């Protein structure tokens with residue numbers, strides 16, 4: 001199904017076209033893993049909103065990806081609570097073990113890494129999301145075991 005058709009199927013759930021913009025962007029991103037210029041134009045067309053409005057919202061929120069990413073997105077928190085409990089060691093481990101730099105993607109396209117400021121799990125630090133899966137209480141051993149589960 002084309003992006004425009006799928007988005008139009010959601011329109012009746014929202015009071016107006018602008019209200020459907022966030023889910024429409026999510027739908028478009030789900031198709032290719034990121035929001036290309038073509039995807040933004042498809043959203044603009046489907047909602048009949050200016051391209052600048054669509055791009056402005058897409059670039060404002062960190063959950064929307066502006067470039068191609070790996071098959072799985074690791075969002076690792078390194079803010080204070082997570083830092084105290086060893087998040088920086090985990091960043092080093094991802095570099096050493098997977099060649100994965102913050103903001104980068106593994107050579108095999110398996111993972112991309114984004115450093116987060118806080119994912120609201122300070123009481124279970126350090127924590128990360130892999131795609132939409134939440135993983136708290138990370139250790140070096142645990143993070144390797146978790147990532148083995150993602151092809």
Ligand code: FES
Nearest residue numbers: 077079082121122
């Ligand atoms: S500081 Fe890491 S989840 Fe809040």
